[in-house]
Amino acid sequence: MTSSEAGFRDLSAPTPGGAKRSGAAGVAKRSVAAGAAKRSGAGGPVVAPALGAAARLRVAIPSVADRVAAELRLQLAEGLLLPGVRLTESTISEELGVSRNTVREAFAELAAERLVVRHPNRGVFVASLGPGDIHDVYTVRRFIEVSAIRGGGSPERVAAVRAAVEEGRAAAAADDEEALGNANQHFHGAIVALAGSRRLNTIMAQVLAEMRLFFHKATVDAHFYRNYLDDNEEICQALEAGDLERAGELLLAYLDRSEEKQSAVHGD
Amino acid sequence: MTSSEAGFRDLSAPTPGGAKRSGAAGVAKRSVAAGAAKRSGAGGPVVAPALGAAARLRVAIPSVADRVAAELRLQLAEGLLLPGVRLTESTISEELGVSRNTVREAFAELAAERLVVRHPNRGVFVASLGPGDIHDVYTVRRFIEVSAIRGGGSPERVAAVRAAVEEGRAAAAADDEEALGNANQHFHGAIVALAGSRRLNTIMAQVLAEMRLFFHKATVDAHFYRNYLDDNEEICQALEAGDLERAGELLLAYLDRSEEKQSAVHGD
DNA sequence: AATCGAAGAATTGTTGAACAATCCGTAGAT
DNA sequence: ATCTACGGATTGTTCAACAATTCTTCGATT
CATH class of the missing domain: 1.20.120.530 (GntR ligand-binding domain-like)
Known part of the structure; x- marks a missing residue:
């Protein structure tokens, strides 16, 4: 049971910020699109333009890492992720549609809350209480x-x-x-x-x-x-x-x- | 007072792991050095080869992010970093000789401990208590x-x-x-x-x-x-x-x- | 046959670079 | 003097590469 059969929600879509290049090798120099070409990438999911307003309203807009942590916290609470189960960075990264680095940041949060335990060089595991x-x-x-x-x-x-x-x-x-x-x-x-x-x-x-x-x-x-x-x-x-x-x-x-x-x- | 005049210790040197490429574009394929050629990189700082033994002895070997967090924690405790001061990622990254991503992970730890506060898109600040x-x-x-x-x-x-x-x-x-x-x-x-x-x-x-x-x-x-x-x-x-x-x-x-x-x- | 060890695969730890989004200060227009 | 547009600086996030370590598997040896 690798924890991957759980129904993960995709967290990448409504993200403010986030490059989301299609995937080809990154030889594209930064010469192009240096100026005002905003959201010029190939037809990615266009987010609502009203997002700026939300920021002005001082609505707390959690970072992607926070949302990943929240999602994992939820699955932990629901018992979808049993104690002792290993959480693989790449799996969660793909499943949630975020980068491995972001998952890593979320892990740091959860580890601070003792919900997961880090075994150096071995991975993070759902905390199991003796x-x-x-x-x-x-x-x-x-x-x-x-x-x-x-x-x-x-x-x-x-x-x-x-x-x-x-x-x-x-x-x-x-x-x-x-x-x-x-x-x-x-x-x-x-x-x-x-x-x-x-x-x-x-x-x-x-x-x-x-x-x-x-x-x-x-x-x-x-x-x-x-x-x-x-x-x-x-x-x-x-x-x-x-x-x-x-x-x-x-x-x-x-x-x-x-x-x-x-x-x-x-x-x- | 941008917190940069404090005497930071360099955390990059004794790091186990860490690519530390000199800086040129990374076209070097991973074909070479696939076998037993360990520690073959250009004359970087060679660490003591006894490190493997330490790992075998189950000595807790903290990650770089942990050491960065520890260093900042120390400076916080010593009063070198006054409340309200802004901690710039790039500055600390350079000062400590680690990557910005690693600093970021350390920030996540410290934020969980309430020692620093994150203002989205504005940076992290040393927590100040009212x-x-x-x-x-x-x-x-x-x-x-x-x-x-x-x-x-x-x-x-x-x-x-x-x-x-x-x-x-x-x-x-x-x-x-x-x-x-x-x-x-x-x-x-x-x-x-x-x-x-x-x-x-x-x-x-x-x-x-x-x-x-x-x-x-x-x-x-x-x-x-x-x-x-x-x-x-x-x-x-x-x-x-x-x-x-x-x-x-x-x-x-x-x-x-x-x-x-x-x-x-x-x-x- | 059981054990030991070495090649190989998988994964974590860390880095560097790229770029979008946002914030902030500044200069220009009204 | 106030508002707005512009640019620079910094954060947020992604991607790709690679080193080091752990896990696995598969032979070779006693």
């Missing part, structure tokens, strides 16, 4: 989430936690396991968001992204998250009641139980 | 450090905290402000290390690296850290005595005071 990593991830979560909930938060932020609980309830009613998992992550994300710290939010987002990497194996148990629904409800109620001490303890117990379960599912 | 960022950084520290110290740690790890305290004392005795600052960072690093979590350690390392970015301005006050020596001692004693609750509270008070001071030094 038992030690699972404990480590839960340690981070205990530190951050419990501290966050014990600090409380503004009413709107508490409401966001509540919303995540309801989101999970709805997903359970609809029997949508996927949505249930997402709701659970939103719940914990909302707890961290109580602190209103940009850095803590991104740290938490990264940790959750890491967890998605090995959660796919765990979801075989159809009602894996279902047990947590009541826990979330209870925690949320304590939070809303202002009993932060109790909310913290409930959350801590929850995390301990969750870690235990995860450790059991994976070879301990 | 008042909000200072508060944010201290929020992260409060969460992680206080949780860590309240969890206690093995005797060896407590000893490491003690060692950092003594290190600071020695630096103060020697009137070495630089060493004093480092000792202080070691102290807080050691506190987080109590938890024994790889991820928390790297998170803390990154946060401290961010702080170094704006600490240089603060160090004008000659005995800025000196006030903290007694705090550290007190915290360490509580930790050693097993009074984790008190240690946590002392640390929390310390962080609050520290944030206040930093906020005062910087605008607002």
